[in-house]
Structure formats: C-alpha cells, structure tokens
Amino acid sequence: MPPIIQTCNLTRRFGSNTAVDNLSLTIERGEVFGILGPNGAGKSTLLSMLCTILKPTSGTATVNGFDILRQHHEVRKSIGIVFQDPSVDADMTGLENLQMHADLYNVPVSEVDTRIKSVLALVQLEDRAGDFLSTYSGGMRRRLEIARGLLHYPKVLFLDEPTIGLDPQSREHMWDHIRMLKKREDMTIILTTHYMEEADRLCDRVAIIDHGKIVALDQPSVLKNGLGGDTIILGTKDGQALYDLFLKTKVSDNVQVHNGEVRVMVASANIILPRIMEQVSAARIHIEYIYLNHPDMNDVFIHYTGKDLRHEQAHGHIGKMAMMRRRRVR
Ligand SMILES: Nc1ncnc2c1ncn2[C@@H]1O[C@H](COP(=O)(O)OP(=O)(O)OP(=O)(O)O)[C@@H](O)[C@H]1O
Ligand SMILES: [Mg+2]
Structure with missing residues (x-):
C-alpha cells in the first residue's frame, strides 16, 4: 500500500x-x-x-x-x-x-x-x-x-x-x-x-x-532526546570539590562548574540522580539546591528555528507549563 x-x-x-x-x-x-x-x-x-x-x-x-x-x-x-x-x-x-x-x-x-x-x-x-x-x-x-x-x-x-x-x-x-x-x-x-x-x-x-x-x-x-538529554544542576558552596568528585566517579563525561553551580549533562536524570546523591552524601558535600532541566518541545523548536514560540502562547496555559520545566526537586 x-x-x-x-x-x-x-x-x-x-x-x-x-x-x-x-x-x-x-x-x-x-x-x-x-x-x-x-x-x-x-x-x-x-x-x-x-x-x-x-x-x-x-x-x-x-x-x-x-x-x-x-x-x-x-x-x-x-x-x-x-x-x-x-x-x-x-x-x-x-x-x-x-x-x-x-x-x-x-x-x-x-x-x-x-x-x-x-x-x-x-x-x-x-x-x-x-x-x-x-x-x-x-x-x-x-x-x-x-x-x-x-x-x-x-x-x-x-x-x-x-x-x-x-x-x-x-x-x-x-x-x-x-x-x-x-x-x-x-x-x-x-x-x-x-x-x-x-x-x-x-x-x-x-x-x-x-x-x-x-x-x-x-x-x-x-x-x-536529540537535544542531548537532561541537565542536573547542583548548587553548593564548594563547587570545585563537587566538580572534582564527579570527574573522579565519572557520572558523566560532560560536567561543568560555574559560580558555585555544577551542571551534569546525562541521557536520563531519573537513572543518574540516585547515584549522584549517594556520591555526594558519601563525600559529605553540602548541597543547597538541585534543579532538573528536561528538554521539551519548546527547546526543540528553539534549537531548530532559533525562535521562542512561548511568547506567542502567552494567552494560553502551555507557555507557562513550558516555563515550569525547570523543576525544583529539592
Ligand atoms: N491567499 C494568500 N495570499 C497571499 N499570501 C498568502 C495567502 N495565504 C497565505 N499567504 C502567506 O503565506 C505565508 C504562509 O501562510 P499560512 O497561512 O500558510 O501560515 P500558517 O503557518 O498557517 O500561519 P498561522 O499559524 O498564522 O495560521 C504567510 O506569509 C502568508 O502571509
Ligand atoms: Mg494557519
């Protein structure tokens, strides 16, 4: 057919x-x-x-x-x-x-x-x-x-x-x-x-x-998923120590540190996050907050067109939901 x-x-x-x-x-x-x-x-x-x-x-x-x-x-x-x-x-x-x-x-x-x-x-x-x-x-x-x-x-x-x-x-x-x-x-x-x-x-x-x-x-x-998976963002007073820890334990081959925030890029945060928490706890590093950033269709759209459609949706609920994708989990 x-x-x-x-x-x-x-x-x-x-x-x-x-x-x-x-x-x-x-x-x-x-x-x-x-x-x-x-x-x-x-x-x-x-x-x-x-x-x-x-x-x-x-x-x-x-x-x-x-x-x-x-x-x-x-x-x-x-x-x-x-x-x-x-x-x-x-x-x-x-x-x-x-x-x-x-x-x-x-x-x-x-x-x-x-x-x-x-x-x-x-x-x-x-x-x-x-x-x-x-x-x-x-x-x-x-x-x-x-x-x-x-x-x-x-x-x-x-x-x-x-x-x-x-x-x-x-x-x-x-x-x-x-x-x-x-x-x-x-x-x-x-x-x-x-x-x-x-x-x-x-x-x-x-x-x-x-x-x-x-x-x-x-x-x-x-x-x-084509955008490269999730980003886990951890805030701490000792960013360098956390960064060094993640390099040593190899949780991801893409880890960055900037202004006390460590960003870990992973395929799926759901799978890696428990491991990260165990390592942080064992190393006795104090974490102030964690954010998860999952790519959504708006990220996909921006990636391919360079435009943000969110402002066009300001009258609807969807724009707000897209904004909320940066979820605070702890
Ligand atoms: N009958 C027409 N005469 C002249 N230009 C037209 C005509 N119909 C569409 N266009 C132009 O063609 C382009 C595509 O329009 P189209 O209506 O297909 O867009 P769209 O993706 O459906 O947009 P929207 O989300 O606003 O509905 C626009 O630049 C529009 O101005
Ligand atoms: Mg149309």
Missing part, C-alpha cells in the same frame, strides 16, 4: 513570498501527524494544497494514492477537513449543519440518518443536535465541525489548529476525541498547531516547519 500522503518538492508562492518551499514529505497510514510552526510558517497553505483547495506553484503530492492535481475528486472523497476559522453556520442547528454537509458530499440518502447519528455519538453531541449553533460553546462547535468532517467516512482527517482558543479542559477532551478516532476508525489525522504540548502529547510524529521548509521531523521523544 502506498503511504497515505506523499509530497514531492511541493511549492506554493504568493507573489515573491514562498509560503511552502520545495517540501517533500511522507505520512504513513494511521499516524497522528503534527505540523508545528509559528504564524505564517506555511501550515495552512500546505494543508490547503493537500485538500485541493489551493494549487501548488510547482511540485506534486498524492493523498490516499490520488494525485492532488489530476485526481482532485478522488482526493476530496478521501479526506475530511476542519478549517482554522470556524465554518459552521451558527443560524442553523447542529443537525441541519450535518444534513447540509451530507447533501454536499453526496452521502446516499438512505444512509444519512445513520451516519449523522454515528458521528454525533463519536463527538458526544447527540443531546445538543437540535440546538442552534449560536448556543454552543467554542469547544462544542469545534466538535461539530469534526463530526461534519467525518460524515463521508474519510481516510484522512485534516485539522487546522483544532484546539485554538479552547480552554485547557476542552483541549484535553479534543485530544481524547482525536486519539479515539485514530484508534476506532483507523484514520490518519494530520493537524497543524503552534501549541508545543499538543505536538508533544498528541502526535506520533511532528514536522517543525519554518518559512515553508521542514527543519525537523520525528517522534516527539526522539526530537527531545
């Missing part, structure tokens, strides 16, 4: 601005694939091309084995789309929105009711189906959009910023829905985000894109 998505030198320019730049990418069936990048990185443009809404300037791509230029009808039948900007009609009920979409997508009349029932159950909106969308919360509207995107049983679901503007609890619920879709419906899900935690916790693989190019692509854990 061919990969569910394959792009080859896909490029889109707007005048002199290259939004997607010579991008080659393979996405396997059944993945939750995240596209992470700052505002204007080219995420929506990439999705629009894969959804056949926008034509590439050059390059090619296939979706579910179909060419986005020559077989766009087949591509459209294979995909569901949830846009970045809400596109449901607030003056209609949830049910009416779904019925209209079923009609647009030529869902066989005999199947419409059953399918609407099943997608409403999937996003847990059965009780609210008869209500006007104007009375839904933001999270409910998002879920209705997902239900709508699933009506024609797509093989691939594209979600452009699925949790933007949602509170932390609704965001967690949305993640649960997405995981369930992947598992129960055996669907490939491709989502864009600029939330680090979303990329980290929800996605099987993440592509970081900047200026229309992929700057890194792998599983979140591999991206984080």
Whole structure:
C-alpha cells in the first residue's frame, strides 16, 4: 500500500513570498501527524494544497494514492477537513449543519440518518443536535465541525489548529476525541498547531516547519532526546570539590562548574540522580539546591528555528507549563 500522503518538492508562492518551499514529505497510514510552526510558517497553505483547495506553484503530492492535481475528486472523497476559522453556520442547528454537509458530499440518502447519528455519538453531541449553533460553546462547535468532517467516512482527517482558543479542559477532551478516532476508525489525522504540548502529547510524529521548509521531523521523544538529554544542576558552596568528585566517579563525561553551580549533562536524570546523591552524601558535600532541566518541545523548536514560540502562547496555559520545566526537586 502506498503511504497515505506523499509530497514531492511541493511549492506554493504568493507573489515573491514562498509560503511552502520545495517540501517533500511522507505520512504513513494511521499516524497522528503534527505540523508545528509559528504564524505564517506555511501550515495552512500546505494543508490547503493537500485538500485541493489551493494549487501548488510547482511540485506534486498524492493523498490516499490520488494525485492532488489530476485526481482532485478522488482526493476530496478521501479526506475530511476542519478549517482554522470556524465554518459552521451558527443560524442553523447542529443537525441541519450535518444534513447540509451530507447533501454536499453526496452521502446516499438512505444512509444519512445513520451516519449523522454515528458521528454525533463519536463527538458526544447527540443531546445538543437540535440546538442552534449560536448556543454552543467554542469547544462544542469545534466538535461539530469534526463530526461534519467525518460524515463521508474519510481516510484522512485534516485539522487546522483544532484546539485554538479552547480552554485547557476542552483541549484535553479534543485530544481524547482525536486519539479515539485514530484508534476506532483507523484514520490518519494530520493537524497543524503552534501549541508545543499538543505536538508533544498528541502526535506520533511532528514536522517543525519554518518559512515553508521542514527543519525537523520525528517522534516527539526522539526530537527531545536529540537535544542531548537532561541537565542536573547542583548548587553548593564548594563547587570545585563537587566538580572534582564527579570527574573522579565519572557520572558523566560532560560536567561543568560555574559560580558555585555544577551542571551534569546525562541521557536520563531519573537513572543518574540516585547515584549522584549517594556520591555526594558519601563525600559529605553540602548541597543547597538541585534543579532538573528536561528538554521539551519548546527547546526543540528553539534549537531548530532559533525562535521562542512561548511568547506567542502567552494567552494560553502551555507557555507557562513550558516555563515550569525547570523543576525544583529539592
Ligand atoms: N491567499 C494568500 N495570499 C497571499 N499570501 C498568502 C495567502 N495565504 C497565505 N499567504 C502567506 O503565506 C505565508 C504562509 O501562510 P499560512 O497561512 O500558510 O501560515 P500558517 O503557518 O498557517 O500561519 P498561522 O499559524 O498564522 O495560521 C504567510 O506569509 C502568508 O502571509
Ligand atoms: Mg494557519
């Protein structure tokens, strides 16, 4: 079976601005694939091309084995789309929105009711189906959009910023829905985000894109571990003695001392820390504090793009969580 998505030198320019730049990418069936990048990185443009809404300037791509230029009808039948900007009609009920979409997508009349029932159950909106969308919360509207995107049983679901503007609890619920879709419906899900935690916790693989190019692509854990593991930072009045001790015991081949702080770089702090504590105790060196620094997706992002996305997330909780990664353990 061919990969569910394959792009080859896909490029889109707007005048002199290259939004997607010579991008080659393979996405396997059944993945939750995240596209992470700052505002204007080219995420929506990439999705629009894969959804056949926008034509590439050059390059090619296939979706579910179909060419986005020559077989766009087949591509459209294979995909569901949830846009970045809400596109449901607030003056209609949830049910009416779904019925209209079923009609647009030529869902066989005999199947419409059953399918609407099943997608409403999937996003847990059965009780609210008869209500006007104007009375839904933001999270409910998002879920209705997902239900709508699933009506024609797509093989691939594209979600452009699925949790933007949602509170932390609704965001967690949305993640649960997405995981369930992947598992129960055996669907490939491709989502864009600029939330680090979303990329980290929800996605099987993440592509970081900047200026229309992929700057890194792998599983979140591999991206984080690729930064060289954890740093253990110990504060003491006798930094030199501690430094000499660690050199002698060889806890790590990367130990530094600076202003009474000793930094030990290790693959995994969880494994080394007990050994360090034993050595320090045996040598009777007094430790004033210990910090652990685990690399997170924000560190990965800064490493590959030289930018800090945290300020862009200042309105959300995720930025704060990233800041808290420097945990005090003692
Ligand atoms: N229709 C358009 N006409 C002109 N320029 C466009 C158009 N659509 C996108 N662009 C430009 O292409 C670049 C990529 O935009 P895109 O919307 O793909 O970014 P994005 O990664 O989705 O950003 P965001 O996180 O803000 O949604 C930007 O420089 C943008 O200004
Ligand atoms: Mg966008």
